[in-house]
Amino acid sequence: MLAFIDESGHPHPKDATTRPTLVAVCYKESESRMIGGRIHALKRDVLGKERMEIKGRNCLNQRTFRRKPEYVAFVEEFFSLLLNL
DSSP states (O other), X not given: OEEEEEEESOSSTTOSOSSOEEEEEEEOGGGHHHHHHHHHHHIIIIISOSSOOOOHHHHXXXXXXXXXXXXXXXXXXXXXXXXXX
């Protein structure tokens, strides 16, 4: 079993993040290569950039949904991928 853990913001008064988050995802080690490959292919096929870090704040906001249709498509495909894993 592998775990991916990511955090956003820091829960202290001087941090500008008003809603810090922590997420953990566990998955079988045997599925690691398949999951990584599908996410890389999704970034390459939809965004044209396989080697980039996706930040939720850049994808999940009103400005993105008005001005960046490729990010909207990426978000929809990404969540579809998650639902099917």
